[in-house]
Amino acid sequence: MRAIDIIVKKRDHEELSEDEIKFFVVGITSGSIPDYQISAWAMAVMLNGMSAQETTYLAWAMAHSGDILDLSFVAPIVVDKHSSGGVGDKTSLVVAPLVAACGLPVGKMSGRGLGFSGGTLDKMESIPGYRVDLTENEFIQQVKKIGIVLTGQTGDLAPADGVLYALRDVTGTVPSIPLIASSIMSKKIAAGAHAIVLDVKLGYGAFMKDLEHARELAQLMVEIGTLSGRNVRALLSDMNQPLGKAVGNAIELKEAIETLHGGGPEDFREHCFTVAAHMLLLGEKTGSLDDARKLAEETISDGKAWEKFKQLVQAQNGDVSFIEQPQKLPSATITEEIKAEQSGYLAMLNAQSIGEGAVVLGAGREKKGAPIDLGVGIYVEHKVGDKITKGDVLFTVYANDAAKLAAARVKLVESVTIQSEKCEPLPLFYGVI
Secondary structure (H helix, E strand, O other): OOHHHHHHHHHOOOOOOHHHHHHHHHHHHHOOOOHHHHHHHHHHHHHHOOOHHHHHHHHHHHHOOOOOOOOOOOOOOOEEEEEOOOOOOOHHHHHHHHHHHOOOOEEEEEOOOOOOOOOHHHHHOOOOOOOOOOOHHHHHHHHHHHOEEEEEOOOOOOHHHHHHHHHHHHHOOOOOHHHHHHHHHHHHHHOOOOEEEEEEEEOOOOOEOOHHHHHHHHHHHHHHHHHOOOEEEEEEEEOOOOOOOEEEOHHHHHHHHHHHOOOOOHHHHHHHHHHHHHHHHHOOOOOOHHHHHHHHHHHHHOOHHHHHHHHHHHHOOOOOHHHHOHHHOOOOOEEEEEEOOOOEEEEEEOHHHHHHHHHHHOOOOOOOOOOOOOOOEEEEOOOOOOEEOOOOEEEEEEEOOHHHHHHHHHHHHHHEEEEOOOOOOOOOEEEEO
16 A cells, blocks of 8 residues: 555545555554655645545544543543634633533543634643643543543644644645544544534634534534544534633633633623533433533532532642632733724624734734733623624723734724624524534
8 A cells, every 4th residue: 555546546536445544644653654745635635525434534543543541441421522712712611610510520631722812721821830731641540530630632642633733734734624523533532532512613713614614514523423432412603703701811711710600701601501511411411401501500509610620720730729819810911991983783793803813912822832921811891782882892901012912902993893783692502413
């Protein structure tokens, strides 16, 4: 078997066999297939696509390019969630401890942000001492002991995906739906969870800009999960405007803490309860979505979710005093309000422009591995559909550099459209697969 033959076969719109895909992935992992051939193959996939079966073979092969965690001896069902990212998406910080506090173990490996804002790990690293580099054994033991873990992916899980993604990032092949789906699902399969809820975003601030492509991606990932013996459900959620109010790192952590105490923005609370309810139903903690929702709400109101979050932070060496006293978390030195220049109704709050403003401030990364400023960010004061009066505060910006603040201000002003006609609020969700 030769790499060139596999490239040509995909170039000519033919379907690859499981053995051919395994051979290619082994070559990616071992380095026996050079970067230029991997890149050529990725472009052929980008242009010609893959069947659901091919994509599943690819996810399996990448998952088995490294270790596969076995969590079956930890609990009958361990759940995980994955979000395709977005502006202000700090859902895991609330949902993971909430679900774990309901008695359903959550084993989650997260990533760092690249693009609009920091990732889950960056937000958690706002807490001094918090470890995001647990070993596989530590991961398993912590799930077993306290029922929750939130850490970074180890290099031993799906290493082929790491090589392939790095090349996709520089060859214009990131948008391939089969490559996105196999990348996500290979890591979820390798991490060992039995049930997975996928939160697939769509809109200005998401990778998938429209419902059609978001549904295609979600359907494919659910098929991969089902064929892999996992119980998978995908939610299609809105990312035309930021989720919640806080966009940044420490300020998003503060908003998550507020939500765990029973507060938080209404849209963010609703999003967290919905995701948690689907996880609880999938994990067989309740017999209906309504019962799952009630259980989630009770677990917030009685303080158990907050106690589980503290337990998580303590288990991973974080300084609990920083979440008990959030004013100790990193903060910015400059605060500025951006106000509405006209009255009317808020018709657009472009999440992409707001996310780009956050990156300009230093809250996100333009290049992989770049440092971020944990204290800066943006507080979004209104939502699409709100009635606005001239002079109302639209954004509160937290910065550490006046020039960066000026550049971010331009992005934020661009993000807003106010019209005279009344407009409807955006939906939180568009469906479930």
